[in-house]
Amino acid sequence: MATNKQFHHGGLKLALLRAARDLLDEEGESGVGVRAVARRVGVSHAAPVNHFKDRRALLTALTAELIDDIRVDIENRLKTVSEDPVTRIETIANVFIDYGAHHPNRYSLLWRYDVVDHESEMMRSKSDIIYDFICDEIDKLTTGRNIDRDTIAIGLWSMLHGYIDLKIVGMFEDRADSVTGEDRPRALVKMFRTVLDNYGL
Amino acid sequence: MATNKQFHHGGLKLALLRAARDLLDEEGESGVGVRAVARRVGVSHAAPVNHFKDRRALLTALTAELIDDIRVDIENRLKTVSEDPVTRIETIANVFIDYGAHHPNRYSLLWRYDVVDHESEMMRSKSDIIYDFICDEIDKLTTGRNIDRDTIAIGLWSMLHGYIDLKIVGMFEDRADSVTGEDRPRALVKMFRTVLDNYGL
DNA sequence: TATAGATATTGACGCTGTCAATTATAATAA
DNA sequence: TTATTATAATTGACAGCGTCAATATCTATA
Numbered sequence: 457m458a459t460n461k462q463f464h465h466g467g468l469k470l471a472l473l474r475a476a477r478d479l480l481d482e483e484g485e486s487g488v489g490v491r492a493v494a495r496r497v498g499v500s501h502a503a504p505v506n507h508f509k510d511r512r513a514l515l516t517a518l519t520a521e522l523i524d525d526i527r528v529d530i531e532n533r534l535k536t537v538s539e540d541p542v543t544r545i546e547t548i549a550n551v552f553i554d555y556g557a558h559h560p561n562r563y564s565l566l567w568r569y570d571v572v573d574h575e576s577e578m579m580r581s582k583s584d585i586i587y588d589f590i591c592d593e594i595d596k597l598t599t600g601r602n603i604d605r606d607t608i609a610i611g612l613w614s615m616l617h618g619y620i621d622l623k624i625v626g627m628f629e630d631r632a633d634s635v636t637g638e639d640r641p642r643a644l645v646k647m648f649r650t651v652l653d654n655y656g657l
Numbered sequence: 658m659a660t661n662k663q664f665h666h667g668g669l670k671l672a673l674l675r676a677a678r679d680l681l682d683e684e685g686e687s688g689v690g691v692r693a694v695a696r697r698v699g700v701s702h703a704a705p706v707n708h709f710k711d712r713r714a715l716l717t718a719l720t721a722e723l724i725d726d727i728r729v730d731i732e733n734r735l736k737t738v739s740e741d742p743v744t745r746i747e748t749i750a751n752v753f754i755d756y757g758a759h760h761p762n763r764y765s766l767l768w769r770y771d772v773v774d775h776e777s778e779m780m781r782s783k784s785d786i787i788y789d790f791i792c793d794e795i796d797k798l799t800t801g802r803n804i805d806r807d808t809i810a811i812g813l814w815s816m817l818h819g820y821i822d823l824k825i826v827g828m829f830e831d832r833a834d835s836v837t838g839e840d841r842p843r844a845l846v847k848m849f850r851t852v853l854d855n856y857g858l
Numbered sequence: 859t860a861t862a863g864a865t866a867t868t869g870a871c872g873c874t875g876t877c878a879a880t881t882a883t884a885a886t887a888a
Numbered sequence: 889t890t891a892t893t894a895t896a897a898t899t900g901a902c903a904g905c906g907t908c909a910a911t912a913t914c915t916a917t918a
Contacts, residue, residue, distance in 0.1 A: 468865085484771050490906060500867050502907080507865095511906065564771075569826050570685050587828065607844045610829060611816060614845065618819025619811065625770050627788065628811060643808045644815065650855040651848060669896080691875060701898050703876080708896095712875065 469507040541593040556620035597657040670708040742794040754842045757821035798858040
C-alpha cells in the first residue's frame with residue numbers, strides 16, 4: 457500500500473532534483489547548493505545527504521537527468537523525419553541548438569567537468585549519447601567508403617557545440633550580421649552540408 | 658626614487674596575479690580564491706581587496722592577462738608565416754589548439770561568463786580579439802565577393818572552440834581513432850579548408 | 859507491541875568572500 | 889627635521905557554504 461507521503465516527503469529525492477533544476481535555470485550552477493536546494497524543498501540543510509552524498513553527486517544526478525531529456529527530445533523529433541541521414545543530422549543539430557538557446561544554464565552544466573562527475577556509473581553511459589546519435593547517421597553515409605568517420609563526426613559535433621557555447625557566452629551578439637540571428641544556425645548546418653558534399657556523401 | 662619594496666611588497670598586484678595563474682593551472686578555477694591567492698603570496702587574507710575589489714575582479718583581471726598572452730602568441734607566429742590567408746588561418750587555429758591542450762584550465766576560464774566579467778572595461782576590448790584575427794583573414798578572402806563573411810568566420814571559430822572544449826572535457830578520449838590524436842586538429846583544419854574551397858575561396 | 863532500518867534534524871567544524879576598524883608605511887608639506 | 893595625508897596591509901568579525909557526527913523521528917517488519 458504505497459503511501460506517497462512518509463513523514464515529511466514521499467519522494468524527497470525527486471523533489472530535490474526538481475528544485476535543483478529550477479535553481480539551475482534561475483541562478484546558474486553556483487546557485488545549486490546542497491543547502492539552497494534543501495531550503496527550497498522546505499527541509500533541513502542536511503537532509504539531502506541521504507540521497508546525494510555530495511554536492512557533486514547532486515549535480516551529477518541532475519546532469520544525467522538533463523541528458524536523458526535531450527535524448528528523448530531527439531528520439532521524438534527523429535520519428536517525425538525521413539530516413540535521409542543528412543536530414544536527420546540537421547534535425548539533431550536543431551534540437552541541440554534550440555536546447556542551448558532556451559536553457560543556457562542547463563547546457564553549460566553539461567560540460568562542467570569540474571563539478572560534474574562524468575566518470576561516475578550514472579554518467580559513463582550517458583555523456584556520449586548525443587555524439588552517438590550523430591555518429592550513427594554519419595556511419596550510414598560513410599560505410600563502404602574510404603572516409604574517416606570520426607573526422608566528419610567530430611568536425612560536425614565540434615562546430616555544433618562550439619556555436620552553442622560561444623553564443624551563450626555572448627560572442628556573436630553585437631556583431632554586424634547580414635544573416636539574421638535565427639537563420640544563423642541553419643546557415644552553419646548548410647555550411648556543413650557542403651563539407652559532406654565535398655566528401656561525396 | 659622608486660623603491661620597489663614598500664613594506665611588504667613592491668608590486669602585490671602582480672604577485673597576486675602570478676599566484677592566481679599558478680593556482681588556476683594546479684587546481685582549476687575553484688582553486689583561485691581571494692584567500693588562497695593571498696596565502697600563497699604570503700600576505701593577509703584581506704590584502705587583495707586593495708587591488709581587486711572582488712573575486713570576480715581578480716578572475717577577470719587574470720583572464721584579461723591570459724587573452725593578452727594568446728594575442729601575443731598569435732602575433733608572433735603570424736610574423737613567421739606567409740601572407741596567404743588560409744595559411745594564416747591555419748596558424749591561428751594551431752596556436753589556439755595548442756593553448757587548449759597545454760593549459761586546459763586557462764582555456765576553460767576564458768569562457769566562464771559566470772565568474773568572469775566579460776562586460777567590464779578591461780575585457781570589452783579583449784574578448785573578441787582572437788575572433789577578430791580570424792575575421793581579418795576571412796575578410797581578405799571574401800572582399801568583393803558576394804559571400805557572407807560572418808557565416809564563414811563563425812563556422813570556423815565555432816568548430817575550433819568546440820573541438821578544444823570537447824577535448825578538454827574528455828569527449829574524444831576512448832573513441833576508436835583511425836586518425837591519430839595529434840593529427841586530428843590538422844584533419845579538422847583541412848576539413849574546413851574544403852569549406853573554403855566550396856565557397857570558391 | 860517491540861525492534862530494526864531508513865530518513866530527517868540539529869549542531870558543530872573549517873572553509874569561503876566580504877566588510878569595517880585599525881595599524882603600518884610612504885610620499886608630501888610645513 | 890617634523891607633521892600630515894594618502895596608500896596599503898592587518899586584524900577581527902559576519903554570514904554563507906559543504907560536510908560530518910550525534911540525535912530524533914518515522915515506517916515497516918517480526
